Amino acid sequence: MKKYSFVLISFVFMVLFSSCTQTQGNHVLWYDEPANYFEEALVLGNGKMGATVFGGVQSDKIYLNDATLWSGEPFDPNNNPEAYKYVEKVREALRNEDYALADSLNRYLQGEYSQSFAPLGTMYIDFAHPKESKEYKRELDINDAVSKVSYSVDGVEYQREYFVSHPDQVMAIKLSSSKKNSLNCTVRFESLLKFKTNVTDEILTVNGYAPYHAEPGYRGDMLNAIRFDENRGTRFTSLFKIEHEDGKITSTDSTLVLSHCSEATLYVSIATSFNGFDKDPVKEGLENQSVAAAQLKNSINKPFASLKQSHVSDYQSLFNRVSLDLKGSEEKNIPTDERLLQYEKGVEDKGLETLYFQYGRYLLISSSRTKDVPANLQGIWNPYMRPPWSSNYTVNINVEENYWLAEIANLSELHKPLLGFINNVSKTGSVIAKTYYGVNGWTVCQNSDIWALSNPVGDFGGGDPNWANWNLGGPWLATHLWEHYTFNQDTAYLRNFAYDLLKGSVDFSLEWMIKDKDGYLITSPCTSPENKYITPTGYHGSTMYGGSADLAMIRELLLNFQEASKVLDIHGDIQDRVDDALANMLPYKIGAKGNLQEWYYDWEDEDPRHRHQSHLFGLYPGHHISPTETPKLAQACKTTLEIKGDETTGWSKGWRINLWARLKDGNRAYKMYRELLRYVKPDALHVTREDHHGGTYPNLLDAHPPFQIDGNFGGAAAVIEMLMQSTQDHIELLPALPDSWPAGTITGICARGGFEVSVEWDGMKLTKTVVKAKTAGATTLVYGNTKKDIDLKAGEQIEVVW
Structure with missing residues (x-):
């Protein structure tokens, strides 16, 4: 039995405990040449405005995005009444075991596709440099969310400093030179959207609109894949203003020209007319021009240093809550892309592992601070009119994985x-529940967008049911509540906001389930996200009944609802129905290979190594399967993962790392964490899964490939899962500590039950824990x-020495 002691600790001790020194290599991405591709550029954001900085010498290219600028307009959920x-009819085909007919009929349960996250445009800063540059460096310090570029030309040193401010809602770029009157540049703007400029x-004012x-x-x-109409679509305004100490500004109708200056600050303000998922952005939209103008006016009266101080203070109030120090980290004074290449060859780099973890937190802070508009598949950074998978909200894993990090990494507000x-989707999804499925409650299907699309996609019959028809997004999303x-x-949050939403998802689930031939509750029809089965007759199909993934998500939802009802002391008919459903749902089945069965029958997978592992939901992110409480099911999950193997896409690898952590196998989780950081060449938009497995681009963004941000968030969340896991009742410390991390400290992470936790370990053994109660x-x-x-009482802290 280990010895422990309890000591109430002071504020001073907590400050000392949490102030782990971090080398520059643990919070700075840097490179010795400009970016040529998006996957090399550095991303900045304030949770609404996104900027992707290339850092060119002769011309600096900066992609601009706004989280609320999408194609489309409010959709009609009554689109297939x-x-x-x-x-x-589908159920009858399934009862007759006619799976081909079921797949065919399931296509009638399809609606329109989601819309796409749009690129606002590209800002260029063209410099009149007469010669080649020397001593080039560009960097992003995630400790303060500031990017810099520096170089020299003909003996003159030039520097740029960039950030996107949340308090002031502008981007600020400071341009400076070491020689008086040597700064000359032109600011211009281009966009794939429709726009007009004037000065x-x-x-420099830009007004434009997105496609409808x-x-x-x-x-x-496709013909007319992008459709514009000047009377439809979300409006946007971009304003560019240069404040300068000396030199002069001249202009054309589309450029600002800065001449013979020593130092200047460029302010960028953007706004859109988006005013909610159910508001026409033209007729009921926000006044984007006046909003952008007010933001600019408020900012240009503030010195750059003042803007920066407010930005850093705001950002660090979130970022500094958590620190990670893996002992033995050494400063790696080489560019980040070279570090990745060395790491892939097996070189130890705990600093890079720490950097990747904190970079995930940086990305969430930078992309998720807009009311009702979560981070999408690419966060808030996208240069394409038709981005990969529309850069939408893919609800069968991806948007949820974006938020696995939020609570445990002490960023609850960003959830x-x-x-x-x-x-929002519960409102449109209540119509979908009725018109597509004939039941009450609400749900959302595989894809959604800023307009809260909730129907199954496929263009009314054109989509493969294996991805188009999945309809359990509501229960999965509801578990986040x-x-x-x-x-x-x-x-108060649970009673006034979350409970009715949970109940609506429960209503859908209870009414959607039917009894199988043995009297068990199942879903029918159903699919298992993007995977296919092979029947004994050789048919490769998607539509089935009694899929384990559906039942896992519904089971987790019903368990959540039971607990929520107990907290609020609510009793009634629906609680009794939930109890009855949990007692009568089809149990999990273990297949002949020892795997957790994905299908109702013990069928073969078309792709045994498929990237989706939705039927393991109960292990992670759910909580009703665990090695301690359900060891046989946990072992079946392990066998399933062994069959699938470790090679998979970026987001899938992020999920599997968490699954291995829940199985208490830290070394397997760490092996895959290293693989998640495998270098992937930039410009991989057209690389297929067969060409390359998931990894990390030079700028540390996740390579699905192509870029999807969920792998960053899933991988970062997995670091905490290796070091701490929790339920409402307990906090498990170092449950999956890998051998490669024998000593370290992590502070400020959060546990269920309302606790903030700091952990210190040495020689693979826990040495000290500090727990603070947010509430009693x-x-x-x-x-x-x-x-x-x-x-503990609310606000009380305790130290445990082990």
Whole structure:
């Protein structure tokens, strides 16, 4: 039995405990040449405005995005009002084991495609440099969310400093030179959207609009894939203003020209007319021009240093909550892309592992601070009119994986855009539940967008049911509502916001399930996200009944709802129905190979190594499968992962690392974490899964490939899962510590039950834990076979020495 002692600790000790020194290599990305591709450029953002900085010498290219600028307009959820009539026909085909007919009929349960996240445009800063540059360096310091470029030309040193401010809602770029009057540049703007420019009072003004429709890129070349109408689509305004100390500004109708200056600041303000998922952005939109003008006016009166101070203070109030120090980290004074290449060859680099973890937190802070508008497949950074998978909200894993990091990494506020989005899709999804499935409640299917699209996609029959028809996005999303409560213990939030949304998803689930031939509750029809089965007769199909993934998500939802009802002391008919459903749902089945069965029958997978592992939901991100409580099911999950192998896409690898962590196999999780950081060449937009497995681009963005941000978030979340796991009742410390991390400290991470936790270990053994209660509560600390109950008042902290 390990010895432990309890000591109430002071604020001073906590400051000392949490102030782990970090080398520059642990929070700075840097390179010795400009970016040529998006996958090399450095991304900045304030949670709404995104900027992708290339850092060129002769011309600096900066992609601009706004989280609220999408193609499309409010959609009509009543777009296929008699689709529900085909549900029974599909069920009849399934009862007759006619899976080909079921697949065919399932196509009648399809609607329109989602819209696409749009590129606002590209800002260029063209410099009149007479010679080649020397001593070039560009960097992004995620400790303060500031990027810099420096170089010299003909003995003159030049520097640029960039950030995107959340408090002031502008981008600021400071341009400076070491020699008086040697700074000369031209600012211009281009866009793939429709736009017009003019210059008035030395302000370059751009007004434009997005298309009212954009076909998904995966549909291939199509006539009129992008459709514009000057009377439809979200409006945008971009304003560019240069404040300068000396020199002069001249202009054309589309450029600002800075001449013979020593130092200047470029301010960029953007705004859109988006005013909510159900508001016409033209007729009911925000006044984008006046909003952009107000932001600019507020900012240009502030010195660059003042703007920067406000930006850094705001950003660090979030970022500095968590620190990670893997002992033995050495400063790596080489460019980040070279570090990745060395790391792929097996070189140890704990600093890079720490950097990747904190970069995930940086990305979430930078992309998720807009009300009801969560981070999409690419966060808020996209240069394409038809981006990969529309850069939309893919609800069968990807948008949820974006938020696995939020609560545990002490960024709970950044979860709220997703929670608000859930409220939006519940409104459109209630119509979809009725018209597509003939039941009450609400749901959302595989894809969604800023307009809260909730129907199954496929263009009314053109999509393969294997990806188009999945309809359990509502239950999966709804589990986030309960997760947010478990970390914050906010009963007012649970009662006034989350509970009715949970109940609506429960209503859908209870009515959607039917009894199988043995009396068990199942879903029918269903699919398992993007995977296919092979029947004993050799048919490769998608539509089935009793899929484990559906039942796993519904089971987790019903368990969440039970707990929420207990917290709020609510009793009634629906609680009884939930209890009855949990007792009568089809149990998990273990196949002949020892795997957790994905299908109702023990069928073969068309692709045994398929990237999706949706039927393992109960292990992670769910909680009803675990090595301690359900060891046989946990072993079946392990066998499933062994069959699938470790080679997979970026987001899938992020998920599998978390699954291995939940299985308490830290070394396997760490092996895959290293693989997640495998270098992938830039410009990989057209690289297929067969050409390359997932990894990391030179700028540390996740390579699905192509770029998808969910792998960053999933991988970062997995670091915490290796070091701490929790339920409402207990906090398990170092549950999956890999041998490669024998000593270290992590501070400020969050546990369910409303606790903030710091952990210190050495020689593969836990040495010290500090627990702070956000609200009054009790929990059990678990380390190996040692357990200790603690009960703290709100704000109270305790140190446990092991």
